[in-house]
Amino acid sequence: MIKVENLFYSYTKDSKYAVDDVNFEVAKGEAFGFLGPSGAGKSTTQGILTGLLPMQDGLAEVAGYNMKNPSRKMFNKLGVSFEQSNVYGKLTALENLEFYRKLFDVETIEPNVLLEIVGLSHVANKKASTFSKGMKHRLTFARSMLNKPELWFLDEPTTGLDPAIANQIKDVIKEKSKEGSTIFLTTHNMFIADELCDRVGFIIDGVLKLIDSPRNLKLKYGQKLVDIEYKDGNEIKKDSFSLIKEEERLKLNHIINNYEIELMHTKEATLEEIFIKVTGRGLV
Structure with missing residues (x-):
């Protein structure tokens, strides 16, 4: 068209x-x-x-x-x-x-x-x-x-x-x-x-x-991350792990298998973050 x-x-x-x-x-x-x-x-x-x-x-x-x-x-x-x-x-x-x-x-x-x-x-x-x-x-x-x-x-x-x-x-x-x-x-x-x-x-x-x-x-440009909150005894801990690195995937699996998970979500780059990375400029 x-x-x-x-x-x-x-x-x-x-x-x-x-x-x-x-x-x-x-x-x-x-x-x-x-x-x-x-x-x-x-x-x-x-x-x-x-x-x-x-x-x-x-x-x-x-x-x-x-x-x-x-x-x-x-x-x-x-x-x-x-x-x-x-x-x-x-x-x-x-x-x-x-x-x-x-x-x-x-x-x-x-x-x-x-x-x-x-x-x-x-x-x-x-x-x-x-x-x-x-x-x-x-x-x-x-x-x-x-x-x-x-x-x-x-x-x-x-x-x-x-x-x-x-x-x-x-x-x-x-x-x-x-x-x-x-x-x-x-x-x-x-x-x-x-x-x-x-x-x-x-x-x-x-x-x-x-x-x-x-x-x-x-x-291509985004990071593959998982943010997680979990209980370690009476303490709430927060961490972030890369899904690309084998070592961090193993740590994440360990937490999932051994602790009570409170919150967990994947994190990806926004188009705005990618735009800034590609062009070196913001949107304003």
């Missing part, structure tokens, strides 16, 4: 690149995470792929269309949910969706259904100008689903949402992914990416450092 080769982009039209020789592909039905801190090149890449920014150098194909000359028909296949909500404040939630559905040449989902999905049905007839930042974000998210997109661009989809609503949004994304939608997720939230994405790419200073599945990254 997406093919990018030797993509460059400079806002200053010189050698200071916001996107610097980026290459990747996203297969149909795949959930792909584009991860990095603010200013890394995530939004610039998404802007090029959605037609908001003009092509400069390189190749970008989206849903079978060359982004050097994008066709209007392409936008019938795309859904875009921006981090910065851009709804019409003078229109109600329902009117916003009714307006946007008229822009498509394909079958759309009933606006009331979408408002129910994102938990805004109770304010369907209220003007968007009265909404909180989180409510506007949900309305933008609902709008991105209007045309049943084959390719869904999501920019920080859970930003500014309370945990319950964020979980609801994540469930919607998971369901659409199961139904076969291709998802391009830009975020600096590694926990969201770990939960939702089949593969992730780490980008920093416009350079795409690596691409792999969250599982493979954890196996």
